[in-house]
Amino acid sequence: MNNGHRTSRVILYVVLCSGVLLTVFPFIWMVLTSFKLDGEAVQVPPTILPQHPSLQAYQQVFDVIPFRSVLLNSVISTVLIVLGQVLFCTMAAYGFARIKFPGRQLIFILVLSVLMVPGQIFLIPQYLIVQKLHLLDTMGGLVLPSLFSAFGTFLLRQFFLSIPAEMEEAAILDGANRWQIFTRVMVPLVQPGIVTLVIFTAKYGWNNFMWPLIITTTPSKMTLGPALSTLSGVHVNNYPAQMAGAVLAVIPMLILFIVFQKQFIEGVAHAGVKG
Amino acid sequence: MKSALTRRPGSGYKLADAMWGYFFVAPVVIGLAVFYAFPFLQNIYFSFCEVDRFNRSSFIGLDNYREMFGSAELYQSTGNTFLYVLLTVPLGIFLAMIVAALLNSKARGQSAFRTLYYLPAITMPAAIAMVWKWIYNGNYGVLNEFLKLFGISGRNWLNESATAMIAVAVVGIWSMVGYNMVILLAGMQGISPSYYEAAQIDGAGALACFFHITIPMLSPSIFFVLITSLISGFQVFDTIYMMIGKTSLAYESTQSLVMLFYRNAFDYGYKGYASAVSIYIFVIILLFTLIQFVAQKKWVHYE
Amino acid sequence: MKRFQHVNAKLLTAALAGTLVMTSACSSSGQAATTTAGTTAAANSSDSSNAGTSAADTTAGNSNATTKLSFMIWDANQQPVMEAMAAAYTKENPDVSIDIQLTAYKGGEYWTKLEAGMAGGNAPDVFWMNTLHVENYVDADMLAPLDDAAKTAGLDLAADFPEALVSMYKINDQMYGIPKDFDTNAVWYNKELFDAKGVAYPEAGWTWDDMVDLAKQLNDPDNGVYGIAAPLDFQTCYYNTVFAAGGWILNDDKTQSGYNDPKTQEGIQIWIDLINEGLSPSLASLTDTSADAMFESGKLAMIWAGSYMTPEYLDNEVIKDKIDLVELPTYDGNEANVINGLGYSVYSGSKNLEAAEAFAAWMGGAEAMKIQGESGVVISARNDAQQYFAASQPSLNLKAYTDKAAIATALPVSKVASEMYDVEANSLKLAYGGEMSLADACAQAAEQSDALLAKMNK
Known part of the structure; x- marks a missing residue:
């Protein structure tokens, strides 16, 4: 019994580790x-390890991109989008899942059908709406269309x-x-779902690309995604610089994930107390 | 408020509750209506127009649809897209289930594994495409080098119709496993341990627990993963666009519907025609989603 | 449990308040931030004579300028020199300030942004334009004619610029772009590979057959080294030989394609022969590993390349000291070269139309073109400024590019050019890949292209 248990443990780790190798x-x-x-x-043929390890690519990123302002804009817009989506999607998901009202299914x-058309069709019409609201080139215009998410509503509805x-x-x-039921009883119970939404939304807000690209014109208001894309030329790619930019961009997301997944387990532990 | 909700049952109670319902969904519904539904309606109108790069439109009736349904490219792309969905969605969910179940079994280093499996979801698409292109490279690729060890001669994976779609599907599965895993794991963590304890007392083994407790209890999350995987499968674009060049002999046999849409809207500036293609994509996805919503009654267990 | 619920309720309320407050605060303070950022940047760059050392530093001009122009470009490598040119302009015109916006070209981002702005009526005042897009933009009345502004600025378009370049931006007898820079083609070679085989370097006046002979001597597929590459690349490769062979792609009134002309096919077939003789990697192989990547890894002895590749090759640590270039070989006794170029265009809906036109025209003047040329990044379009590009790297034979502007043929374009290039690639790749005869592939390309042209002219 004990032996069999150990064998299955070993198999488990072999499977998990080989999967990880492929994945990372x-x-x-x-x-x-x-x-x-x-x-x-x-x-x-490509080299695996850098033959002459160099920080040159990182230097190029900092030369081309006003990194501090770009980072700050990305953080602010991501935080706003996450807060907005968590609030609005949790509310809507609760409404759709738990309250009966006429027209609910329809x-x-x-709401879901928003996900079913290629996202690119929304770009220009949203630009024209934000222009009418006089929010071009502002943080408000940058985050406004992203505060409402069909994906997030659907995700939390299932929870x-x-x-x-x-x-x-x-x-x-x-x-x-x-x-009161919503805030005191239901929200704590769907905490794993909310944390999942935070992780996905943060990633979405952080990597948001085409929208910030077209609505910001002042360089000091640009976010990370569009700024990084300026590293690619017309005819050729400077791969190291692009990858250096990507590494710098990924670090905050990685930290967020590591921090939140701890939260996620604690949340579940708390929710478990109820039973 | 309090009394309206609980103390006075009857029609007044229901009305109040319905009002609460509208209150809760209002922000998302209004926001989506303004920023998504309105553009979508405009898109429907555009599909009956000739629209140039600068959004200037003139009504042409059904011409776009006639041209679209008359082009062999549409059917080829539809077939390619269905093939892609078929190759990626079942396997992508199945593998995510396995990884999530393994990680849920209190493996040591669980949080490290989870982070590592999530990495593809936060790796830049350009990096993903670049690495996989190297792996598949016909001259210097890792895959061919590996096959050589077994005496199998390699191929130009991304340049032959026979292999390109499979190669692209592998990348698709690879990208979606970590993502789906996070959702499924969150669902699994929400299952109360008391169910498992009860089952163990009844003498159920690990597999029995998985099929009789985990899967039914997880079915709302599986349903979510299924719907979103189907939608993103039908909308596949990035990976194929970045991995298969226009000079690849497999270009036609891997072009997806959204690539067709994108090329017309952004490369050629035929926004009216592209709108018609986007409506076609929408209808296909809607049909599949509705089928799933009907079918879920048979297998998804809501409390 | 109780405490936990409480925290959550608070969190949600805070989230609601936070979102609303921050959104509104940011949108209102956003306005203020624009002006502050704008003026600080302006002050910075007017202080430094060498504008553009820092990327945040993108506004050139006087901080109390009355006219603010926005100027969109797509190449980060050229941002410093564009800033230097803008700074020189605003020094002469203190009432103007110029705000440079950089948007990447790859993935169509530049055009999407420009077109969104035009759909909403507020695009940048001045921007780079290319030949692939200019006809569509003129057709939609998005560009302002620049003939008068050019005259005022003292430009003589016919005398100052290569004819082929001017013709690209002259539509219905009006100029819609001031020529900025151009690119032509030449052959780069890896001297180390030549030396290893004891083969003499190619020299001006060489022929296609000479090139094939050299390729045979240099070819070494067992070591992964090829003599030459035949990628499916129209502008850099086969259009040049099509024109030299007497073939054509598009007639002058843009009603018919020339793929069915045997001379056109001859100019393409010689490239396919290179693959069939094993002197070039296969099409599939070149799709996986680009000719540029092979050349930059020292695996390719000779490569046809546009002048825009110069900075890329010279930045490459592996090959930069081992390479030089020579003009294209003649074919059938004829020399031909494909020229393409950018222009400065002005948005017809600009709120500062006159100032924008004046700035665009000034960018075509001798002073601006000299600043651009001396950067060595691109070949300045003006005849009197082309020399600076070659002079920027005296050890290399860059004159192989600049000398050919006079004899070069303009890249064939039309309103349906993007589709025609795709149709052409889709058909020709079958011939390159050996799945179809060239004649059949060309017949297919001709039929589809002519249908596109007919639709365009309807």
Whole structure:
């Protein structure tokens, strides 16, 4: 029994580790390329380790991009988008999952249908709307269309739907109103879902590209995505510089994920207390 | 408020509750209506127009649709897209389930594994495309070098119709596993341990627990992952666009519907025609989503 | 449990308040930030004579300028020199300040941004334009004619610029772009590979057959080294030989394509022969590993390349000291070269139309073109400034590029050029890949292209 247990543990780790190797290889490649010189990055056959490890690519990134202002804009816009989506999507998801009202199914399908058309069709019309609101080249215009998410609403709706009805009924009997039930009973129970949404939304807001590109014109208001794209030329790519930019961009997301997944487990632990 | 909700059952109670419902969904619904539904309606109108790069439109009736349904490219791209969905979605969800289940079994270093599996989701698409192109490279690729060890001669994976779609699908699966895993794992963590404890007392093994507790309890999350994977599969664009060049002999056999849309809207500036293609994509995805929503009643367990 | 719930309720309320406050605060303070950032940057760059050492430093001109022009470009490598030119202009015209916006070309980002701005009526005042887009933009009345401004600025378009370049931006007898720079083609070679085989370097006046002979001597596929590469590249490779062979791609009134002309096919077939003889890697191989990547890794002895590749090759640590270049070989006794170039265009809806036109015209003047030329990044379009490009690297034979502007043929373009290039590549790749005869592939390309042209002219 004990032996069999140990064997299955070993198999588990072998499977997990080989999966990890496959999964992280491109990421490692990205990091290694960022330390190569421009010529070495396109060399055939490719080198794995940088032959002349160099910080030149990082230097180029800082030369071309006003990194501090770009980083700050990205952080602010991402935080706003995450806050907005968490609030609005949690509310809407609760409404769709737990409250009966006329037209609920239809409205929900309409919400979902936003996901079903190629996202690029929204670009120009949204630009014209934001222009009418006089929000071009502002932080408000940058985040406004992203505060509302069909994806997030759907994600959290599924989490709300898996919560036992008794939890809510007990609160209703205690005389709580819908808002109180929502904030005090339901939100804590879907915390893993909210953390998942935070992780995805942060990534989305952080990597948002085409929208900030077209609505910001002042260089000091640019965010990371469009700024990094200026590193690619017309005819040729400076791969090390692009990868260096990507590495710099990924670090905050990585930290966020590591921090939040701790939160995520604690949240689950807390929610577990209820049972 | 309090009394309206609980103390006075009957029609007044329901009305108040319905109002609460509208209150909760209002911000998202209004926001989506302004920034998404309105552009979408305009897009429908544009599909009946000739629209240039600068959004100037003139009504031409059904011409775009006639031209679209008359072009062999549409059917080829539709077939390619379906093939891609078929290759990536089932396997992408299955593998994510396995990884999530393994990580949920209190493996040591669980959080490190989870972070590592999530890495593809935050790696820059350009980096992903570049690495996989190297892996598949016909002359110097790692894959061919590896096959050589077994005496198998390599191929130009991304340049032959027979292999290019499979090669692209592998990258698609690779990118979606970590993403789906995060959602499924969150769902698994939400399952109360009491269910498993009860099952263990009844003498159920690990596999029985997985099929009789985990899968049913997780079905809302699986459903979410299925719908979003289908939608993103039908909208596949980035990886193929970056990996298959226009001079590849496999270009036609890998071009997806969104690539067709994108090329017409942005490369050629035929925004009206592109709108018609986007409506076609929308209808296909809508059909599949509706089928799933009907079918879910058979297998998704909501509390 | 209780405490936890409480925290969550607070968090949500805070999120609501936070979002609203921050959104509104940012949108209102955003306005203020624009002006502050603008003036500080302006003050910085007017102080430094060498504008553009820092990327944040993008506004050139006097901080109390009355006219503010926005100027969009797509190449980060040229941003410093564009800033220097703008600074020189604002020094002469203190009432103007110029705000440079950099947007990448790759992935169509530049055009998407420009077109969104035009759809909303507020695009940049001045911007770079290329031949692929100019006809569509003129057709939609988005560009201002620049003939009068050119005259006022003292430009003599016919005398000052290569004819082929001027013709690209002259539509319905009006000028819609002041020529900025141009590119032509030449052959680069790896001296180390030549020396290793004891083969003499190619010299001006060489022929296509000479090139094939050299390729045979240099070819060494067992070591992964090829003599030459035949990528499916129209502008750099086969259009040059099509024109030299007496073939054509598009007729003058843009109603018919020339793929069915046997002379056109002859100019393409000689490239396919290079692949068939094993002197060039296969098309599939070149799709996986570009000819440039091979050349930059020392695996290719000779490569046809546009002048815009010069900075790329010279930045490459592996090859930069081993390479030189020579003009294209003649074919059938004829020399031909494809020329393409950028222009400065002005948005017809600009709120400062007159100032924008004046600035665009000034950018075509001798002073501006000298600053641009001396940067060595591109070949200045003006005849009297072309020399600076070659002079920027005296050890290299860059005259192989600049000398050919006079004899060069303009890259064939039309309103459906992007589609025609795709149609052409889709057909020709079958011939390059050996799946179809060239005659059949050309017939297919001709049929589809002529249909596109017919639709365009309708």
